Amino acid sequence: MFPGKLFLRENAVKIGNYFGMVGISVFLSFQMIFSSPIDPTDIPDKEIMKKYQKILLQEPSNLNAHFNLGILLYRNAHYNEAIREFNKVIEINPNDAEAYYNLGNIYNKTSQYDNAVNAYKKALAIQPRDAAVFHNIGNAFTNKGMIDDAITYYQMAVEIDPGLAESHKNMAYLYKKKGDVSKSISSFEKAATLNPKDTGLLFDLASAYESNGSQDNAILTYKKLLSADPSHKETKNRLALLYNNKGVSCALQGKKDDAIAAYKEALQNKEDFSEVYNNLGAAYVDKGMIDDAIVTYKKALTISPNFGEVYNNLGVAYTKKKAYDDAVSAFKKALSLNRNHAGAHFNLGVIYSEKGMAEEAINEYGEVLKVIPDDLSSLYNRGVLYLENGKLDDAASDIKKIVARNPRLATAHDKLGDIYQKQGHIDEAIAEYKKALEISPEMKDIFHKLEGAHRKKEQQTKSQMKTGEKPQ
Numbered sequence: 001m002f003p004g005k006l007f008l009r010e011n012a013v014k015i016g017n018y019f020g021m022v023g024i025s026v027f028l029s030f031q032m033i034f035s036s037p038i039d040p041t042d043i044p045d046k047e048i049m050k051k052y053q054k055i056l057l058q059e060p061s062n063l064n065a066h067f068n069l070g071i072l073l074y075r076n077a078h079y080n081e082a083i084r085e086f087n088k089v090i091e092i093n094p095n096d097a098e099a100y101y102n103l104g105n106i107y108n109k110t111s112q113y114d115n116a117v118n119a120y121k122k123a124l125a126i127q128p129r130d131a132a133v134f135h136n137i138g139n140a141f142t143n144k145g146m147i148d149d150a151i152t153y154y155q156m157a158v159e160i161d162p163g164l165a166e167s168h169k170n171m172a173y174l175y176k177k178k179g180d181v182s183k184s185i186s187s188f189e190k191a192a193t194l195n196p197k198d199t200g201l202l203f204d205l206a207s208a209y210e211s212n213g214s215q216d217n218a219i220l221t222y223k224k225l226l227s228a229d230p231s232h233k234e235t236k237n238r239l240a241l242l243y244n245n246k247g248v249s250c251a252l253q254g255k256k257d258d259a260i261a262a263y264k265e266a267l268q269n270k271e272d273f274s275e276v277y278n279n280l281g282a283a284y285v286d287k288g289m290i291d292d293a294i295v296t297y298k299k300a301l302t303i304s305p306n307f308g309e310v311y312n313n314l315g316v317a318y319t320k321k322k323a324y325d326d327a328v329s330a331f332k333k334a335l336s337l338n339r340n341h342a343g344a345h346f347n348l349g350v351i352y353s354e355k356g357m358a359e360e361a362i363n364e365y366g367e368v369l370k371v372i373p374d375d376l377s378s379l380y381n382r383g384v385l386y387l388e389n390g391k392l393d394d395a396a397s398d399i400k401k402i403v404a405r406n407p408r409l410a411t412a413h414d415k416l417g418d419i420y421q422k423q424g425h426i427d428e429a430i431a432e433y434k435k436a437l438e439i440s441p442e443m444k445d446i447f448h449k450l451e452g453a454h455r456k457k458e459q460q461t462k463s464q465m466k467t468g469e470k471p472q
Contacts, residue, residue: 066360097123331344
């Protein structure tokens, strides 16, 4: 006779990745008591089942034999036969809560969720404070897609057993599915406190922090995960992205040293992150550390040889060193990878202008304007070059476009005044200088231009009076 019971308990749910896909895994935990000294682990299940079946031929009402046979049948995926055995247990003892519980587990396993809920509720009628049963009812409702009901039962489970990490974890995913980020994070935090070595849970908690904009909490949580699993590659990738974004944020706020530190943290987690090398190079340029920037940009290109933006930025660094030939080579390489790279065309225009190559500079600004027709900087720079080279109508055309798009740009009005002066349109020049001063009274040099224009106007008027022409 086998006096012991086998208790099948599945009080844990394993939920997939951080996208919240839910899938239930079954955990078996039971004990077998034999009257003989034979180690049960040495006996195949089929042999043990035969022993129980033999007992039941002699003792059809042996409750424990039916119960243990049900466990073994379940373990070997003979679900209908297992259901029959547990129903037999209940027939013998209607108050056997474990039999109802195991029936619920089998129904859950075989996707008979309504039957599972009914069986679990009968178990609760006998043992109303069993947290595992409430949890598994939550599992059944989760599988049925009844999110609110599932959450209700998981909450009941943790009211009885606050340390039931899996219930907190499952609620976290369900709240996330409902779009309740705050409650999802709260449940994740409780689960992680109870199970700090669960790397999947920590990853999902960190991802939830990311989604909620809590970047610092995400970083701290990913670091906890790496303490548990230092080789977790996806976590390192996420940390690298977070530190890169933190670096960008610091750079935009003018926190140059913090930006550099963040980019270096990113590279500690992902050594081949060419985008971070690019950003670090830009931070070095911003700090005036041009040589460091050049070295860093070259590292980015070692990783990603066709990273056009890096060539453009490398060209900028060379330009700041006045290494114009190197800069031109870098910009041309960027354009070989992307002929419509407006930044590279613009930067070439700046260098050609510095080198007195006005025609080439004008052509480069023209290329920018093909890509970005409203680029005010290119219009202005080209307009200035036209003015300096005596192409006054072209210069006026470019500067007028700027004024039309941004009437409050004092430098454009100033430059248009210069063009009008060159064309001999003194009244128009005076009007433009006055507009520039209305916008930016601090531009003292315009006062001198305005005075000069008034003198020219007086001279023009006197000359016209001498010749008998009507003053304009």
